[in-house]
Amino acid sequence: MNIKEKLKNLDCEIITDVSLKKYNTYNVDGTALAIAFPKNIAELKTVIEFAKDNKIRTKIIGNGSNLVFSTKYYDMILINLKYFNDLKINDDTITVASGFNLMKLAYKVSRLGLSGMEFATGIPATVGGAVFMNAGAYNSDISHILVSAKILMPNLKIVELSNEDLKFSYRFSILQQQTDLICLEAKFKLEHGNVNDILKLIENRKERRLASQPLEYPSAGSVFRNPTSEIFAGKLIEDLNLKGHKIGGAVISQKHANFVINYDNATGDDIKKLIMETKAKVYEKYGINLKIEQEFVE
């Protein structure tokens, strides 16, 4: 039996030679050996053990809202935890599985009058991807509300790491250093607040995002981190007259220069080239080495 046949026989939902287009928010195409959708921890372990035995790389993907895939063939098994979607709300404490949609969660708890996740209503992540990235906005982020996270370790034991153990800093958690750790579940502590005030704040921010960001096109959010709280990456790029600049189907948004959009059938390679070229131009002009927030999947 070849590897694809063996994969199809595993006790887990698996698609082989999978097109990646619907698994990333840039909507770029690419192909991977397989994507697995385990329904529980036993199935997840089966996939990981199979990959290990057959020396195949694995990578967890959430909503793919921070990923740039290239056009190459990925000889790896992507693992998506969409079936890990349990949610328990106990007064102000939320226990949620890592495949749960972060925006959906933020709206749900906000409507219950729980405050602390307002920042997340515009971030199209899964809970696991948001913990990995310490995703945030408006001076808040996951580290402000996370109590602990259940992690599947490389030895397939599950441990509970505290907020401190996860070593959060700006858009960083320890999961980025040890990429074989898998976030299975997160526990958040919120505060009781006034539902109308919470929803009003969310609505205001939504209007601001809609007015300033090109959300009508596929993207992965901001490309570069702002170098300081006073220097904005978007402004540096705009001042170089790069709005509208394109490579293939990838374009620097006219609406917000820190967004690259898939304007017309872009490939991940177009997007990467445009990002790297912009970074080089900013460095050449200002001597500022912009940090890329998105991940080029190798």
Ligand SMILES: Cc1cc2nc3c(=O)[nH]c(=O)nc-3n(C[C@H](O)[C@H](O)[C@H](O)COP(=O)(O)OP(=O)(O)OC[C@H]3O[C@@H](n4cnc5c(N)ncnc54)[C@H](O)[C@@H]3O)c2cc1C
């Ligand atoms: C329109 C738009 C707006 C955005 N706005 C913001 C914003 O305001 N603030 C912000 O911080 N980000 C923003 N982003 C970026 C993105 O949503 C975040 O980086 C998010 O945290 C990525 O989550 P994801 O589930 O999509 O992860 P993916 O992009 O699928 O994966 C990102 C990384 O996390 C790892 N990972 C995913 N799940 C797990 C898991 N369970 N265990 C271990 N590792 C895992 C993956 O292997 C990968 O390395 C935006 C993106 C878009 C498209």
